[in-house]
Amino acid sequence: MARDQGPFKLTNPWPKIGWWSAAALLAVSSILGFLVLARVQQNGPDLGTWDAICRALGITSDSAPAFAAQPPLRTPTRIAWTPQTLAQVAAGDANAGAFVALNCGACHGEDGVSKSSLIPTLAGLDRTVIFKQLDDYRSGKRLWGVMSAIATALSAEDSANVAAWFASRTGGLLPVRNEGLPENGRSLRQTDPALRLVFAGEPTRGIPPCGACHGPGDQKLGAPSLNGQHASYIQRQLTAFAQGARQNDINAQMRTIAAKLTSEEIQAVAAYYAAKREQRPQESGAKAAQK
Ligand code: HEC
Ligand code: HEC
Incomplete structure (x- = not known):
C-alpha cells in the first residue's frame, strides 16, 4: 500500500521531470560548449562545426599531410x-x-x-x-x-x-669603371631620356639610375657591363624582364625596373650603352699610351 503513497506512487511525475531536465541541460550545455563557444576565435574567423567540436575536445582536426597545400617555392637563382x-x-x-x-x-x-x-x-x-x-x-x-x-x-x-x-x-665590352655620379650637366634636367635614365633615373616613377649598377657610376656585384653590348640584345633582355620571361634577377631588381620603362626608353638606353663601343679605339689607344 505504501507504493500508492508518497514518492513511490506510480503516477508520481517528478522522476520523469528530473531525468528530462538533466537530459535537456546536458544537450544545451553540449551545444553551448562544443558548438557555440568553441567556434569563436579571438583573432580570426569563426571555426566550422567539426573544427569547433575537435577544439572543445582538445584534439586537432587537421589530419591533412603537412606537405599538401604548399605552393611551389620559386627562387630566382641558386x-x-x-x-x-x-x-x-x-x-x-x-x-x-x-x-x-x-x-x-x-x-x-x-x-x-x-x-x-x-x-x-x-x-x-x-x-x-x-x-x-x-x-x-x-x-x-x-x-x-x-x-x-x-x-x-x-x-x-x-x-x-x-x-x-x-x-x-x-x-x-668596356669594363665598368667607377666614374662617380652625378656628372656635370647630367641631371634630372637632362632632356635626353637615355642620359637622364642612366645618370639620374626617374625618382618620380621609382626608377633608379642604371649607371649606379651598370656603370659608369658604379658596378653592382652581378650586374653585367652593358658598355658595347648589342642594342638588340639589351632591348630583348629588358623586354624579357618586363614581361617576366626572364626572372633570374636577385630580388627582382631588373624585373621591377624594366616593367616601368616605356618602349622608347628601352630603345634609348639600349642605343646609349651599345654606342659605348664606338669609343673603343680611342679607349684602347689611351690605355696603350699609359702602358
Ligand atoms: C640596383 C641595381 C641595378 C639597376 C639600378 C639597374 N640594373 Fe640592370 N641589372 C642589374 C643586375 C644585378 C643584373 C643581372 C641580373 C641577373 O642576375 O641576371 C642586371 C641585368 C641587366 C640586363 C641584362 C644584361 C645581360 O647581359 O644579360 C640589362 C639589359 C639591364 N640590366 C639594363 C638596365 C637598365 C637599362 C637600367 C636602367 C633603366 C638598369 N639595368 C638598372 C642591376 C641593376
Ligand atoms: C648555339 C649558340 C650558342 C653557343 C654555342 C653558346 N651560346 Fe651562350 N648564348 C647564346 C645566346 C643566343 C644567348 C642569349 C640567350 C638569352 O637571350 O637568354 C647566350 C647567352 C650567354 C650568356 C649570358 C650573357 C649575359 O650577358 O647575360 C653567357 C654567360 C653565355 N651565353 C656563355 C656561353 C658559354 C660559356 C658558351 C660555351 C661553353 C656558350 N655560351 C655557347 C648562344 C650560344
Whole structure:
C-alpha cells in the first residue's frame, strides 16, 4: 500500500521531470560548449562545426599531410654572393677556360666578341656575371634552349674557368669603371631620356639610375657591363624582364625596373650603352699610351 503513497506512487511525475531536465541541460550545455563557444576565435574567423567540436575536445582536426597545400617555392637563382661562391669564381683558371671556350666561339665569336646582334658579347664581361648566368641556365632559372643545354654540360669548375677566360678577353665590352655620379650637366634636367635614365633615373616613377649598377657610376656585384653590348640584345633582355620571361634577377631588381620603362626608353638606353663601343679605339689607344 505504501507504493500508492508518497514518492513511490506510480503516477508520481517528478522522476520523469528530473531525468528530462538533466537530459535537456546536458544537450544545451553540449551545444553551448562544443558548438557555440568553441567556434569563436579571438583573432580570426569563426571555426566550422567539426573544427569547433575537435577544439572543445582538445584534439586537432587537421589530419591533412603537412606537405599538401604548399605552393611551389620559386627562387630566382641558386647563386648567392657568399664568400664561398666568390672564392669559387675567383679560382677560375683562364688557360683551362680557353679549352671550354672552344665550344662557344661559333655563336659568341672567337674572342667572345659576338657578331650577331641577338647573341651577347662575352669578352670583358665580369667573371661573376658569366658564372652566375651559366648556373642559371643550368638550373633552368634562365631559359634559352641552346644555352641551357650547353650549361648543363659544364661543371661549376668549367664555368669558373670559362668565365675567367672570357672576362680576360679584350676588344669586347668596356669594363665598368667607377666614374662617380652625378656628372656635370647630367641631371634630372637632362632632356635626353637615355642620359637622364642612366645618370639620374626617374625618382618620380621609382626608377633608379642604371649607371649606379651598370656603370659608369658604379658596378653592382652581378650586374653585367652593358658598355658595347648589342642594342638588340639589351632591348630583348629588358623586354624579357618586363614581361617576366626572364626572372633570374636577385630580388627582382631588373624585373621591377624594366616593367616601368616605356618602349622608347628601352630603345634609348639600349642605343646609349651599345654606342659605348664606338669609343673603343680611342679607349684602347689611351690605355696603350699609359702602358
Ligand atoms: C648555339 C649558340 C650558342 C653557343 C654555342 C653558346 N651560346 Fe651562350 N648564348 C647564346 C645566346 C643566343 C644567348 C642569349 C640567350 C638569352 O637571350 O637568354 C647566350 C647567352 C650567354 C650568356 C649570358 C650573357 C649575359 O650577358 O647575360 C653567357 C654567360 C653565355 N651565353 C656563355 C656561353 C658559354 C660559356 C658558351 C660555351 C661553353 C656558350 N655560351 C655557347 C648562344 C650560344
Ligand atoms: C640596383 C641595381 C641595378 C639597376 C639600378 C639597374 N640594373 Fe640592370 N641589372 C642589374 C643586375 C644585378 C643584373 C643581372 C641580373 C641577373 O642576375 O641576371 C642586371 C641585368 C641587366 C640586363 C641584362 C644584361 C645581360 O647581359 O644579360 C640589362 C639589359 C639591364 N640590366 C639594363 C638596365 C637598365 C637599362 C637600367 C636602367 C633603366 C638598369 N639595368 C638598372 C642591376 C641593376
